[in-house]
Amino acid sequence: MxxxxxxxxxxxxxxxxxxxxxxxxxxxxxxxxxxxxxxxPVPTEEPKLRYLRPPPPPTRRSGRVAGLPKQPDYRYSVDNTRRELPPAPVYATNEASTYAFTKAKELKNQLCSDQPSFIKPISNYSDARGPLGIPLQFREMYLPWCDETISLIDQEDVEFEMTYLAKHGAICSGWSLFSIGHKLADGDCLVFQLVQRTKFKVYIIGASSYYEQDHH
Incomplete structure (x- = not known):
């Protein structure tokens, strides 16, 4: 065992x-x-390096330039902007404006009654350069209810296309070019004759014509 x-x-x-x-x-x-x-060793995060931009080098100035008197600054100034402004508008006298309006009424009465027309005095500088408003009653009766391109035919039978904004009842794009091209000014009167649905014949009676007449 x-x-x-x-x-x-x-x-x-x-x-x-x-x-x-x-x-x-x-x-x-x-x-x-x-x-x-x-x-x-315990791994550690490497520090981020900051790259500093070196300072700009000192400005070198010529001794001859430094000795010259201070030159005027021709950059933006109030005087420069005033010289660039358009000339002040010239306003017609009451006599000249009344004369042009009377002649416009006489012309309107001579036009064909089958083609509606209206008179538009140029009463200030904005009427000649800004949008041209159409009388309310005329546009409600004869002009389209939506925006469309309309044409103006001057007395030389030159046709100009522009935009009619129905909401504002005004001729906008293209009117200023028409106005500038025809040298419209305060006191002038225009007679618009609707010869087609969106086409006007335009007659211009200048206020300056008052001074070309013998009123003595």
């Missing part, structure tokens, strides 16, 4: 020895990992 016991005892010792070696091996690996972690 002693032999089996010695075998069991030997087997137990062998198992304990193996366990001890295994523990030592694990402990060895653990200590190695700890040492490597302690030695390995």
């Amino acid at each position: 002693a032999e089996p016991n010695s075998y069991e005892e030997q087997r137990r010792r062998q198992v304990e020895e193996n366990k001890r070696k295994l523990d030592e091996l694990r402990l060895h690996r653990l200590s190695t990992a700890v040492r490597e972690a302690a030695v390995k």
Whole structure:
């Protein structure tokens, strides 16, 4: 019976020895990992470099230029803008305006009654350069209810196309060019005769014609 016991005892010792070696091996690996972690440097974020722009070099001035008197500044100034403004509008006298309007009424009465017409005095500078308003009653009776292109035919039978804005009851785009081209001014009177649905014959009676007549 002693032999089996010695075998069991030997087997137990062998198992304990193996366990001890295994523990030592694990402990060895653990200590190695700890040492490597302690030695390995911790990565840190690299600092961002700031690139500073070098200061501008000092301005070099010629001794001859520095010795000259201060030059005038020809850049934007109030005086320059005043010289660029358009000339002030010239207003007609009451006599000249009345004369032009009377002649316009005489002309309107001579026109064909089958073609409606209206008189438009140029009473200020904006009438000659800004949009031209059409009398309310005339446009409600004869002009289209939507925006359209209309034509104006002057006394030389030259035709000009422009835009009529129904909402505002005014001739807009193209009118200023017509006005400038015909040198319309305060006191002038225009007679518009509707010869077609969107086409007017325009007669111009200038206030300046008053001074061309003999009123004595």
